[in-house]
Amino acid sequence: MMRCCPLCVEPTTAPYHRDRRRDYYQCATCKLVFVPPEQHLSAAAEKAEYDKHQNSPHDTGYRRFLGRLFTPLLAKLEPNARGLDFGSGPGPTLSVMFAEQGHPMAIYDLFYAPDASVLTQIYDFITATEVVEHLAQPGKVLTQLADQLSPGGYLGLMTKRVTSPEAFARWHYISDPTHISFFSEETFRWWAQKNSLVVEFPGPDTVILHKTLT
Template sequence: MNCTLCQTPLATKIDVEYYICPTCNAYLKDKELYYNQEKEKSHYECHNNDVNDIGYQNFTAPVTNVILDLCTPDMLGLDYGCGKGPVITKQLHDKGYKVDLYDPYFYPDTAYLTKEYDYIFSCEVFEHFYNPKAELDKLSNILKRDGLLIIKTHLYTNQVDFKNWYYRKDKTHVFIYTFDTFKYIAEQFNFEIVTLTEKLVVLKKN
């Protein structure tokens, strides 16, 4: 198996399910353990993503707040991998923002590929990418120069034992990032790092 981000051949496993990439320092689930589309969609349908749920709104608030701080209603945004309950988009629409939706299972319209966006956000999506390189190439191509890519995912640090880490236990989390992974992404995909924290990443396209 090769790394699905940097194509480095993978040889070292951190546990029975995950490889660690020596180049981009990502943690990758063995491809033999990937869900098929039917099983993956069934898993996502079980998510209780009610756009009116206060707890869910608070969970996604870091992304919403970044957009409200750095973007304006006249800009065009894309909620990439929005799921069945696009709570961030609902809150932005309520404030007059223009946001398109895309999700391969719940909002599969690919018209977004013909547009250019001022900002793209993905909340708890990047860890599900079977091919993060292809996804990043695609998102970069439809993001305007100086546009923002806003990502909520949980970066792994060595403060927690990986094998027992809650985020690794989700069967659909196939690609887990570290701080070094996003530094690699910024360099390889021509992004400037605006924010890089354990649970929120903001990149600006150069």
């Protein structure tokens, strides 16, 4: 059965890992590791998993966790830069943190804030924290977000990265049934080059992509 990569749509993929519940394939082109569509949760089952999350802007530990992206991205923004938090979850927090620093943010979440009108606007920066690993069509979504950036804008992502097949086999991250797309540094570099973005890695699970002015 031919399995096209959900990031770059290339057909050359190969088995990468298998556990008791799922299969994982890797794309030969962009190196994305992914779970095949027939093994994804239903939308209802996926939302039931997210409903268990207890994130809140009043949780200092959660703020500290988000700080891994918030701090390096904040340092790059012009005053009053306007942002979008994509995949804001049941307890939007990053948007509150940026608003406290004078950067108003719209929010979007398929399940908790499904106002699609915010996806038709242009932003100075967009964040997606712990989102891309949940995407069935990461290529389509990331291209859409890049298109929503103004020239000079930033796309900030948080997701844990694939390092090796050996580490992958022991990785707690794959035990979450909502995690279906797994990026490596090589994958992000490939995608950035393909979309004419400059990529940097402020930390082991953070990525900032810059839409340059030229």
